[in-house]
Amino acid sequence: MSMQLRNQRDERRPRREVTPRVDVYNGADDVLVLCELPGVVKEDLTLRVEEAELILEAARRPTEPGAEAERYARRFTLPEGIDRARIAAELEDGVVRVTLPKAETAKPRTIPIT
């Protein structure tokens, strides 16, 4: 199962939009996405699934008064066999960890020989 990554380099995007660094790991029960979002608090992070895409958007509140907020955005095409209802995420030390559980039917299975 591979995770397709769509690169979103749009010339018209806001100047302060940053493509955050991401790691994707594939496990037996789930796919893990770890994304670096320094300075982002939970309230300013949104994760949503739209059709076959997982969309991550976050804003970093400026620490300097009057400065523009920095925006992070990244999109992924979800692989087949992800149990979308059970997608979970936690944010710690400026890194969000998204767990994409595999549906039972998508897991590798050993068939016993009788």
Added chain:
Amino acid sequence: MLNSVWADLDAFEEAARLGSRLERMISQIDQREAMDAGPPARLVDMGESLRLELDLPGFKRQDVTLTLDKGLVTVAAEVKVEVPEGYTPQLRERRSHRFSRSYRVPARLDVQKASATMKHGVLTVMLPKSADHQPRRIEVKAS
């Protein structure tokens, strides 16, 4: 005849493959060099103090050492990004890194009053200016 055409096609594909591999290698080198320069940092003059901010996502408080020597602030830190056990990496953009970087700050500092916090993957160092470098209001007298 047919064979030679195929051979040419193969050579062409091979060249294209090599090209994209080279491109990938170059982008990887770029990334490493950016890391060596230290993480993104901002120095803001707050008037009574200077504030130094460094983006350190995934770093814990104990991964960072901070030293102050007059006008020089040195941040040394190390973080390891490891593949979680039982998982195979599919995309790795995050990097383990180790750096030591010094920032020369323009104002004389009161080293004793300096403080630092680590929150949401950002290190914030507050560096109060020494008494004789505090902002001062100069009254314009009427002549």
